[in-house]
Amino acid sequence: MWNPQTYLRFADQRGRPFFDLLARIGAESPRRVTDLGCGPGNLTEQLAQRWPDAVLQAVDSSPEMVAAARERGIDAQLSDIAAWTPPPGTDVVFSNAALQWIAGHTELMVSWAGLLEPGAWIAVQVPGNFDAPSHAAIRRLAEQDPWSKVLGDFRFRTTDIVETPMRYAELLTGAGCAVDAWETTYLHELSGENAVLTWITGTALTPVRDQLTDAQWQQFRGELIPLLDEAYPPQPDGRTYFPFRRIFVVAQVGG
Numbered sequence: 001m002w003n004p005q006t007y008l009r010f011a012d013q014r015g016r017p018f019f020d021l022l023a024r025i026g027a028e029s030p031r032r033v034t035d036l037g038c039g040p041g042n043l044t045e046q047l048a049q050r051w052p053d054a055v056l057q058a059v060d061s062s063p064e065m066v067a068a069a070r071e072r073g074i075d076a077q078l079s080d081i082a083a084w085t086p087p088p089g090t091d092v093v094f095s096n097a098a099l100q101w102i103a104g105h106t107e108l109m110v111s112w113a114g115l116l117e118p119g120a121w122i123a124v125q126v127p128g129n130f131d132a133p134s135h136a137a138i139r140r141l142a143e144q145d146p147w148s149k150v151l152g153d154f155r156f157r158t159t160d161i162v163e164t165p166m167r168y169a170e171l172l173t174g175a176g177c178a179v180d181a182w183e184t185t186y187l188h189e190l191s192g193e194n195a196v197l198t199w200i201t202g203t204a205l206t207p208v209r210d211q212l213t214d215a216q217w218q219q220f221r222g223e224l225i226p227l228l229d230e231a232y233p234p235q236p237d238g239r240t241y242f243p244f245r246r247i248f249v250v251a252q253v254g255g
Contacts, residue, residue, distance in 0.1 A: 013188045017246045018043045018096045021125045022050065024180055024250045030054045030091030030121075036081045037061075037098020041069030044076075047094060054091075059084060060098075082108065086115050093122045097203075100126040100161050106171055109249075113175035118254030122172070126162045128183055128245040133231035134200055138208065141224055151211050168249040177251035188242040195240045196228045197221060 027033075030051055038044045038058035048056050058076040060066050069076035082102050086093060093112055099105040105126075112122055129135065142151055163171075165181035172179045190199060201209075201221075209217055234240045 013186070013190070014097075015043055016186060017125045017184070017248070018046070020184065021094075021096060021123050021248055021250070022046065024248070025092060025094075025121050025123050026252070027051070027092050027121050031089040032057060032087060033092040033094065034059065034084075034086070034090055036084060036093065036095040037101075038069050038074065038076055039065050039098075041065075041072040041074040041076060043096060044069060044074050045072060047092075048074075051092070055089070057087070057090075061101075086112055086120075090116060091120045093120070095124045097125055097127060099124055106163060106168070109168075109251075110171055110175045113172060113177050113251065113253050116253045120253045122177070122249070122251045122253070124168075124249045126247050128162055128247040129243075130161050132243070132245070134196060134228060134242075135204060137224060137227035137231055138200075138204065141220070141227060142208065147220065150216060151208070162247060165247055165249065168247070172249065172251040177253055180250045181248065183245060183247045185243055185245045188244055190240045190242050191238060194225055194228070195234075196232045196242055197225055199242065 032055045033047055033051055034057040035044045035047055036059050038060045039062075041058065044056070044058050048054075056074070058069055058074050059079045059081060060069065060076060061078070061080055063078055066076045066078045081095070081098060082104075093116070099108070102108065109122060109124065116122070141147060165183050169179040169181040188199075190196065192198065208220065212220060232240050232242060
């Protein structure tokens with residue numbers, strides 16, 4: 001279950017990769033723009049502002065996120081991104097921090113390139129931080145008793161979830177696209193008590209939360225806090241620096 005309020009706690013920092021990705025898309029007057037993994041819709045609104053004459057399609061697999069997007073006036077659809085195919089006239093396929101949740105998403109991207117018309121754009125951003133200390137701490141705790149028994153066969157996300165920029169470029173170039181791929185590590189300056197825990201609660205910890213009772217969840221969080229404090233020590237003024245690597249791919253079909 002996704003919590004839009006928790007996710008939006010760091011909306012400004014989470015939004016930076018979105019705008020960096022959006023800036024590299026060269027589409028001028030697209031007919032249809034699709035936001036795959038629209039979340040609560042706060043950033044989907046920016047797509048509507050850039051291309052006000054386009055038909056905007058917003059898709060997310062979370063009922064909570066779809067409801068939050070609809071509250072903003074966005075006609076979001078509850079659907080599995082893995083089952084989505086581009087409707088006729090789609091000129092921009094945009095996905096910000098969503099495809100990492102989908103096994104085989106590289107094959108999906110290649111399939112879209114084969115279905116879209118020449119000149120259409122595919123723009124994707126995925127986290128590249130699965131080897132970060134935050135994720136290592138979650139894995140280490142989940143593998144200890146009693147959590148290894150409570151979580152059973154659950155396996156937290158590993159580094160092979162996403163590809164390198166070069167690999168994405170190779171795959172989409174092979175599909176006939178002109179590709180711009182890169183990576184950036186953002187140094188987020190977070191404030192508040194247990195800021196890193198709050199950040200990952202809104203994203204990375206969601207599948208862990210789904211496996212635990214309320215009491216177990218509070219205990220797991222409590223045991224995770226000192227591990228995160230060790231990895232990301234708060235500054236004397238209360239700030240916490242949180243490095244976050246992101247991977248970007250912008251491809252133009254037939255470019």
